[in-house]
Amino acid sequence: MRHGPARRAAPIAAVLTLCLSALLAIAGCGSSQERPSIVVTTNILGDVVQNLVGDNAEVHVLMKPNADPHSFGVSAQEAGYMETADLIVANGLGLEEGLAANLDNARSQDVPVLEVGEHIDPLEYSSGSSSGTEDPHFWTDPGRMIEAVDVIEERLDEELDPGAMDRIRDSASSYRGELEQLDRDVAETLSEVPADRRKLVTNHHVFGYLADRFDYEVVGAVIPSGTTLAAPSAADLNDLSETIRANDVPAIFVDSSQQQKLADVLADEAGVDVEVIPLYSESLTEPEQDAGDYISMQEINAARIADGLTGQRPSD
């Protein structure tokens, strides 16, 4: 009597056991729909979160590759992800200006929102129109990104179940090691520039944290503001051209997506002859391009800054 059903029951029991394990581990049963849902605003933090959680959660990154973190918005579907997420990880400190209303809306529906920036000892802008406000571009300092991993791991521990956290702790530990190596590599690369040439001119104030950590100085910016949403006046461009001449700056650094526009502005309006070097300052690229992950992005930027300020051709 039990012969037929028993033969079929064995695999079902095995599947149920697997499901129970999965339920304990990730509150799901193998279906991606049932894994915890984590929404990350920027693609830089998206890479970090993905490195930590692996397949223990569904990660939705809102900011597209090669986008501007100050201005990107979300689709209706993505707004829906935000409202039903188990956790939203945001950069904060005013970076995601285009998402402010969506983040407020998610909070009003009791979705937990972690704004990483406020936990990593933020710096204030010391000049320009954003002077005195907190600078959100903390990822340009790999040391602060290690702190960010600690902050995100701690918050995941509060929101996810213990089985998943055992695996996430291992991933976090391993990724932290990679970031420590990155920090040493960037320090070594940037130390190749003599102290009197460590002067950065950028398209907006984006490298304050890098300058602070590695003993560089931000002497000017085409958009003298902490956001790309501001626009330079003619007086700002005059000031910039004077700054470039006074400091004998050989190269200025712009975001790769805005290089041509900036070069044109300088050539037409400021009359400055200076090399314009593209960096991946605010966004990852597509995965198959140069800066598809945070570590590659930082390595390339450090190499191009060092080459640009020592008068070598920028590396590709």
Ligand SMILES: [Zn+2]
């Ligand atoms: Zn920015």
